[in-house]
């Protein structure tokens with residue numbers, strides 16, 4: 001899977017306004033109502049990540065989740081990361097992200 005070109009990264013940034021897009025990774029910090037909502041979000045994303053065999057680098061502290069998406073095998077950002085970022089945005093909405 002090829003890394004995105006700088007033009008494609010610009011398109012991704014337009015598509016994903018809640019993300020910080022750079023050539024190495026996509027980043028989003030999320031805040032939920034409480035731990036239960038944060039963990040429900042993570043459970044939903046984890047199932048999709050395993051289905052797609054494409055996994056986030058992330059951390060959780062109580063109601064906060066920090067997500068970094070990159071394609072380790074490619075050493076940067078690919079369409080797989082953009083697809084997972086879109087899924088993350090949907091899962092965040094479904095779990096009442098603040």
Ligand code: H2B
Nearest residue numbers: 053054055056070071072073074
């Ligand atoms: N996730 C991410 N983010 N990047 C990868 O390159 C990657 C992955 N590779 N999940 C997958 C698993 C690979 O290790 C397996 C063997 O397909």
